[in-house]
Amino acid sequence: MTAVDEAPLSAAGNPIGFGSMKRVEDQRFVRGQGNYVDDVNLPGMLHSAILRSPFAHARIVSIDTSAAEALPGVVAVITGKILEGIPRPSLLGDNFAWMPTLSYDTQAVLATDKVRFQGQEVAFVIAESRYIAKDALELIDVEYEPLEPVMDAKKALDADAPIIRDDKGQTDNRITDVHGNQTWESGNKEATEAAFVAAAADPNCVIVEEDILYPRVHPAPMETCGSVAYLDKVTGQLTLYTTSQAPHAHRTVYAMVAGLPEQKIRVISPDIGGGFGNKVGVYPGYVLSVIGTIVTGKPVKWMEDRSENLMSTSFARDYHMKAKIAATKDGKILAVDVYVLADHGAFNGVAQPTNFPAGFFNIFSGSYDYPNAHCLVEPVYTNKAPGGVAYACSFRITEAAYVIERLVDCLAQELEMDPADLRLKNLIKPEQFPYTSPTGWEYDSGQYEKTMRVAMDIAGYDELRREQAEKRAKGEYMGIGISFFTEGVGAGPRRTMDILGLGMADGIELRVHPTGKAVLRLSVQSQGQGHETTFAQIVSHELGIPPEDIDVVHGDTDQTPFGLGTYGSRSTPVSGAAASVVAKKVRDRARIVAAAALECSPDDLEWELGRWFVKGDKERGKTIQEIALLSHSSLELPEGVEGHLDATAVYNPPNLTYPYGCYICVVDVDPGTGQVKVRRFIAVDDCGVRINPMIVEGQVHGGLADGVGMALMELIAFDEDGNNLGGSFMDYLLPTAVECPDWELGETVTPSPHHPIGAKGVGESATVGSPAAVVNAVIDAISPFGVRHADMPLTPANVWRAIQGRNVRTDMAVE
Amino acid sequence: MEITITINGEQVTRDVEPRTLLVHFIREDAGLRGTHWGCDTSNCGTCTIWVDEKPVKSCTMLAAQADGHSVTTVEGLEKGGVLDPIQQGFIECHGLQCGFCTAGMMLTGRALLDENPHPSDDEIREAISGQICRCTGYKNIVKAIQWAADNPATSEVTA
Numbered sequence: 021m022t023a024v025d026e027a028p029l030s031a032a033g034n035p036i037g038f039g040s041m042k043r044v045e046d047q048r049f050v051r052g053q054g055n056y057v058d059d060v061n062l063p064g065m066l067h068s069a070i071l072r073s074p075f076a077h078a079r080i081v082s083i084d085t086s087a088a089e090a091l092p093g094v095v096a097v098i099t100g101k102i103l104e105g106i107p108r109p110s111l112l113g114d115n116f117a118w119m120p121t122l123s124y125d126t127q128a129v130l131a132t133d134k135v136r137f138q139g140q141e142v143a144f145v146i147a148e149s150r151y152i153a154k155d156a157l158e159l160i161d162v163e164y165e166p167l168e169p170v171m172d173a174k175k176a177l178d179a180d181a182p183i184i185r186d187d188k189g190q191t192d193n194r195i196t197d198v199h200g201n202q203t204w205e206s207g208n209k210e211a212t213e214a215a216f217v218a219a220a221a222d223p224n225c226v227i228v229e230e231d232i233l234y235p236r237v238h239p240a241p242m243e244t245c246g247s248v249a250y251l252d253k254v255t256g257q258l259t260l261y262t263t264s265q266a267p268h269a270h271r272t273v274y275a276m277v278a279g280l281p282e283q284k285i286r287v288i289s290p291d292i293g294g295g296f297g298n299k300v301g302v303y304p305g306y307v308l309s310v311i312g313t314i315v316t317g318k319p320v321k322w323m324e325d326r327s328e329n330l331m332s333t334s335f336a337r338d339y340h341m342k343a344k345i346a347a348t349k350d351g352k353i354l355a356v357d358v359y360v361l362a363d364h365g366a367f368n369g370v371a372q373p374t375n376f377p378a379g380f381f382n383i384f385s386g387s388y389d390y391p392n393a394h395c396l397v398e399p400v401y402t403n404k405a406p407g408g409v410a411y412a413c414s415f416r417i418t419e420a421a422y423v424i425e426r427l428v429d430c431l432a433q434e435l436e437m438d439p440a441d442l443r444l445k446n447l448i449k450p451e452q453f454p455y456t457s458p459t460g461w462e463y464d465s466g467q468y469e470k471t472m473r474v475a476m477d478i479a480g481y482d483e484l485r486r487e488q489a490e491k492r493a494k495g496e497y498m499g500i501g502i503s504f505f506t507e508g509v510g511a512g513p514r515r516t517m518d519i520l521g522l523g524m525a526d527g528i529e530l531r532v533h534p535t536g537k538a539v540l541r542l543s544v545q546s547q548g549q550g551h552e553t554t555f556a557q558i559v560s561h562e563l564g565i566p567p568e569d570i571d572v573v574h575g576d577t578d579q580t581p582f583g584l585g586t587y588g589s590r591s592t593p594v595s596g597a598a599a600s601v602v603a604k605k606v607r608d609r610a611r612i613v614a615a616a617a618l619e620c621s622p623d624d625l626e627w628e629l630g631r632w633f634v635k636g637d638k639e640r641g642k643t644i645q646e647i648a649l650l651s652h653s654s655l656e657l658p659e660g661v662e663g664h665l666d667a668t669a670v671y672n673p674p675n676l677t678y679p680y681g682c683y684i685c686v687v688d689v690d691p692g693t694g695q696v697k698v699r700r701f702i703a704v705d706d707c708g709v710r711i712n713p714m715i716v717e718g719q720v721h722g723g724l725a726d727g728v729g730m731a732l733m734e735l736i737a738f739d740e741d742g743n744n745l746g747g748s749f750m751d752y753l754l755p756t757a758v759e760c761p762d763w764e765l766g767e768t769v770t771p772s773p774h775h776p777i778g779a780k781g782v783g784e785s786a787t788v789g790s791p792a793a794v795v796n797a798v799i800d801a802i803s804p805f806g807v808r809h810a811d812m813p814l815t816p817a818n819v820w821r822a823i824q825g826r827n828v829r830t831d832m833a834v835e
Numbered sequence: 836m837e838i839t840i841t842i843n844g845e846q847v848t849r850d851v852e853p854r855t856l857l858v859h860f861i862r863e864d865a866g867l868r869g870t871h872w873g874c875d876t877s878n879c880g881t882c883t884i885w886v887d888e889k890p891v892k893s894c895t896m897l898a899a900q901a902d903g904h905s906v907t908t909v910e911g912l913e914k915g916g917v918l919d920p921i922q923q924g925f926i927e928c929h930g931l932q933c934g935f936c937t938a939g940m941m942l943t944g945r946a947l948l949d950e951n952p953h954p955s956d957d958e959i960r961e962a963i964s965g966q967i968c969r970c971t972g973y974k975n976i977v978k979a980i981q982w983a984a985d986n987p988a989t990s991e992v993t994a
């Protein structure tokens with residue numbers, strides 16, 4: 021199977037089912053008629069601004085807000101002290117100064133005792149305009165007593181390290197999870213250790229070790245985070261317009277945080293200007309807009325600036341890894357062991373759905389068949405912003421895919437083997453699926469070697485190697501980098517996965533109107549993925565109703581059933597499955613109605629796209645549109661069938677789906693300047709059945725740009741005093757059209773055996789898989805200088821230093 | 836101070852603070868929310884509009900500096916219910932995902948084609964290099980602008 025069967029076209033020229041179809045959403049966006057949170061303006065609405073800490077670690081001695089309050093146009097100034105005085109009728113602490121995080125830790129809404137990272141929320145000003153609110157920030161006088169900050173994760177556990185979370189009575193900077201554990205371990209430890217001991221003693225084996233950093237980066241969607249909150253004091257109804265990837269989950273969290281009855285809370289996520297995991301967390305700013313409306317009785321808008329976005333909301337990664345791999349000298353991988361020092365910032369706020377608090381990191385054994393793998397993760401607090409799981413990371417598969425793919429390249433270099441040959445030798449074989457990995461994942465399907473060969477063909481791999489050899493002889497440094505990744509997406513099965521105790525099944529509703537037009541109501545939330553198009557296509561595929569006749573409603577908790585939202589590439593694997601299931605329910609109901617109308621038994625009917633007909637008599641049948649009208653008519657229906665076709669469903673995935681891919685990057689490096697030019701990038705993804713190939717390819721393109729960005733330029737570093745060195749787009753560099761090559765894509769299609777339409781999800785694949793390909797290419801280019809590894813981002817300065825043999829800490833402003 | 840800016844052919848006169856940024860004037864005073872902002876340092880280009888037919892980042896200008904000038908925003912691209920080819924190109928080539936950068940990208944693309952009706956891919960990439968898109972990886976934006984170059988008269992009549 022290479023692709024799905026061609027779908028017939030509707031009168032409007034759209035595929036009735038799967039295929040590349042122009043997006044419904046685009047009509048409003050190209051006219052400037054999108055409706056983002058900052059476009060929401062309610063009558064009488066007030067604006068706000070947050071005063072943030074200039075220090076990474078300091079005691080708050082006093083806050084004087086009187087001058088700010090006296091400024092004309094200022095309505096209220098709220099501090100942590102005020103929040104401490106507001107009792108909270110909920111299980112999650114007794115006042116509003118602190119809130120729970122998605123990892124059962126606490127986070128200050130406004131600092132009371134200390135500030136714990138630069139950019140932390142200290143005071144909240146509500147005013148008649150945003151300009152006045154910002155003016156008022158200048159008038160707030162905060163006296164700080166600076167404390168020594170912990171900026172280097174590697175020093176967080178030193179005996180003399182300053183204690184960050186003294187609010188919790190901590191005596192060190194260790195993080196304790198909800199199970200009471202301070203380290204997180206996965207895999208078979210004894211067997212892995214034994215394999216390394218045996219390999220060390222065996223002259224036919226090698227062990228390669230490397231320190232590998234995945235530095236702190238930020239998802240930085242073009243739209244920053246924000247909210248507009250309005251509490252109607254008469255009805256008690258709280259309406260919250262917010263940049264949320266998970267409106268239903270957020271509603272539940274607000275009910276818990278604010279102690280408000282959940283049925284009185286309506287969360288609306290209108291159009292979202294990109295998310296990438298940045299809009300999963302519940303941030304103090306959102307909560308403050310809610311508190312603001314409670315205090316003032318008026319709608320309150322909060323929109324963060326870009327620097328606030330980069331400095332205070334969900335960062336990603338910050339994993340300091342020590343990894344080793346054992347293999348035979350002819351290139352058979354035997355075992356991998358990884359230790360991770362995980363920098364979680366000042367509050368443990370990661371969103372993670374498993375009992376293993378490092379998320380899906382333990383899928384790090386990758387796409388290769390070997391028996392022994394083990395990891396140990398040691399999380400620490402530092403004086404940095406909270407976060408960690410964000411930026412299209414598939415719950416930390418970014419880190420996992422990066423470490424194994426970097427390690428395999430280090431091994432190839434050690435063995436003087438071609439990295440493609442080494443991978444081909446170890447890839448899991450098609451007949452081994454479902455494949456149980458050494459850390460317990462059950463990969464559903466794959467044809468790894470086939471996919472890799474497609475990528476190598478597009479790249480012209482052998483020819484590239486020849487070109488490289490010729491160039492090297494002339495003193496030119498070209499590099500070819502490969503990465504092969506496997507993701508687990510679509511969290512997740514209720515028996516093993518939840519977030520804050522909320523199981524990860526998704527609800528869905530499908531209404532079919534008498535005229536045969538339909539409305540599908542989704543729990544997941546598009547941030548650009550095109551759900552209004554692709555979900556209509558799924559229903560169209562199942563029912564034969566043209567996609568233009570199906571409206572998709574999302575982003576409003578009053579109008580859609582419960583579900584956990586869009587992140588971890590879960591929309592297609594979970595809600596996409598729900599859409600197929602609910603449409604099939606409608607189809608089954610339609611069969612009964614059609615049988616009644618045709619005066620036969622439902623068993624006598626056969627389905628073809630859009631129509632039930634009598635077996636053996638194709639002429640006798642009813643279209644889905646005819647059946648829709650009949651279902652509302654006076655037609656007599658069998659006992660127990662009340663009429664109408666509408667249906668609901670909840671989908672609880674039996675397993676994750678496992679999209680994978682092979683990426684090849686070609687770079688040219690100028691050794692004199694360290695400048696890297698990404699010349700080509702080949703991406704072959706297998707995400708199972710593609711609902712809308714145009715949209716799949718678009719998502720891959722976006723993720724590839726992320727990979728180029730992270731590999732070459734994106735970084736949130738700090739100096740030792742605690743200053744964030746990536747706090748604006750002047751310092752946090754993102755790739756533009758000039759740094760990105762003309763992506764070359766290919767595909768293989770291996771359907772997921774357990775997903776109703778065989779789709780796997782692809783939203784994060786390229787972000788997960790591409791950084792290693794770029795880094796592997798750069799290291800390949802400069803390997804003649806004796807370089808085996810250098811950490812991201814491979815800026816000209818860092819590449820140049822690596823060529824000079826100098827060791828750099830890219831995450832700290834020190835060498 | 837009172838200023839008058841002609842936006843998409845209509846005069847907008849408002850009393851504003853001298854420090855009001857043009858992007859805020861367009862969004863808040865003129866109520867045209869198709870122009871977005873995405874940064875504090877004039878790096879992202881999502882606020883790009885035209886001042887006197889030239890692309891400008893509207894966060895880099897005070898509204899007062901545009902007094903007496905003419906401004907075009909995304910809302911001004913569609914003419915008489917007909918999409919500009921650049922708008923159609925973005926639809927045809929999947930040149931947008933979340934739509935947040937799109938207005939600025941289209942305005943830069945349109946201005947480029949007005950000066951250079953048949954740009955190379957590299958010229959397009961250069962023209963939009965002051966603007967960031969986090970969703971598309973740029974390839975389809977380049978294609979969308981090329982589509983508009985190839986279809987100067989093709990556009991969709993809308994109701």
Ligand code: FES
Binds near residue numbers: 894
């Ligand atoms: S808002 Fe970023 S450049 Fe204008």
Ligand code: FES
Binds near residue numbers: 294930932934935
């Ligand atoms: S389409 Fe989302 S930022 Fe460009």
